[in-house]
Amino acid sequence: EAQVTQNPRYLITVTGKKLTVTCSQNMNHEYMSWYRQDPGLGLRQIYYSMNVEVTDKGDVPEGYKVSRKEKRNFPLILESPSPNQTSLYFCASSSILRTGGGETQYFGPGTRLLVL
Amino acid sequence: EDQVTQSPEALRLQEGESSSLNCSYTVSGLRGLFWYRQDPGKGPEFLFTLYSAGEEKEKERLKATLTKKESFLHITAPKPEDSATYLCAVQASLSGGYNKLIFGAGTRLAVHP
Numbered sequence: 182e183a184q185v186t187q188n189p190r191y192l193i194t195v196t197g198k199k200l201t202v203t204c205s206q207n208m209n210h211e212y213m214s215w216y217r218q219d220p221g222l223g224l225r226q227i228y229y230s231m232n233v234e235v236t237d238k239g240d241v242p243e244g245y246k247v248s249r250k251e252k253r254n255f256p257l258i259l260e261s262p263s264p265n266q267t268s269l270y271f272c273a274s275s276s277i278l279r280t281g282g283g284e285t286q287y288f289g290p291g292t293r294l295l296v297l
Numbered sequence: 298e299d300q301v302t303q304s305p306e307a308l309r310l311q312e313g314e315s316s317s318l319n320c321s322y323t324v325s326g327l328r329g330l331f332w333y334r335q336d337p338g339k340g341p342e343f344l345f346t347l348y349s350a351g352e353e354k355e356k357e358r359l360k361a362t363l364t365k366k367e368s369f370l371h372i373t374a375p376k377p378e379d380s381a382t383y384l385c386a387v388q389a390s391l392s393g394g395y396n397k398l399i400f401g402a403g404t405r406l407a408v409h410p
Contacts, residue, residue: 185340216400223301224341224384224400239397271340285331286398288340 183208185289187272193295194262202257202292204272211277213255214239214286215247217268224271230255231277262296269293299324299389303401310408313374318404320385321367329388330368331398332361334381341384375408382406 185206194200206213214229216239226239230249244266246258255274259266272289301322310316322330329348333341345354347363354361358379360371370383382403389399 214398221402223402224386224398226397229397273340285343285346287343288333290340291338293338 183287185272185274185287187270187289187292189292190290191293193297195297196263197261200259200262200294202259202270202272202294204255204257204289205253206255206272206274206287207253208274208287209252210274210287211252212284212286213249213272213274215245215255215257216271216273217241217266218271218291219268227257227270262294264296267294267296299387299399301385301387301399301401303383303385303404305404306402307405308407310372310375310406312376312408312410315371315373315375317372318370318383318406319367320370320401322385322387322399323366324387324389324399326389327387330363331386331388332359332368332370333384333386335384335403336381344383372406375406377408377410380406380408 188203211232215227216224218224225241227245228239228247230236233252236247270292273286275286276284304319329346331346332344335341345361350365352363358373362369382405384403385401386398
């Protein structure tokens with residue numbers, strides 16, 4: 182089954198304790214992205230990756246890091262989490278988005294993070 | 298600045314009561330407009346992609362339309378299982394040919410029996 186998986190699904194942590202949220206896709210997609218979703222603000226892009234070893238900042242990258250060492254995996258790293266990073270996080274993937282038309286992004290189930 | 302606005306924020310319907318959700322956008326270089334459905338605690342689920350003004354797509358009780366400034370998601374004779382948050386996203390061009398999605402805040406739809 183084609184899917185995007187995220188782990189963990191729920192996480193409670195304390196300020197300053199480094200954490201990693203994993204994301205994996207089995208569709209051989211080049212493009213992967215991380216979003217956070219907050220009430221009233223919609224989904225906002227944190228980082229995206231066009232392919233292995235190619236990553237770039239989205240709209241709200243502060244406090245986050247990513248890496249893309251393998252095509253299928255795109256982990257999100259919070260090196261020193263703060264309470265304002267409490268949110269619902271989604272990973273997404275798609276075939277490469279070419280100029281001239283969109284490719285559908287497929288989303289993971291989400292990771293709900295609480296930073297105390 | 299690229300922006301997507303959805304209205305209303307929340308909508309309550311009786312079963313069978315048809316209505317429309319609105320998505321208005323300002324974006325340079327629109328490459329596509331997407332509609333997603335999101336159930337509580339789950340990731341967005343793809344519904345439609347629209348590329349050009351005048352285009353329409355249908356799926357069961359849902360029909361999406363696109364103009365140069367906005368898109369509508371029409372829900373005909375809704376059922377309680379249509380209750381969800383509906384998200385609109387536009388795909389805009391970036392320098393270098395790369396695209397990104399800009400999401401609206403969503404419309405929470407509740408359909409009551």
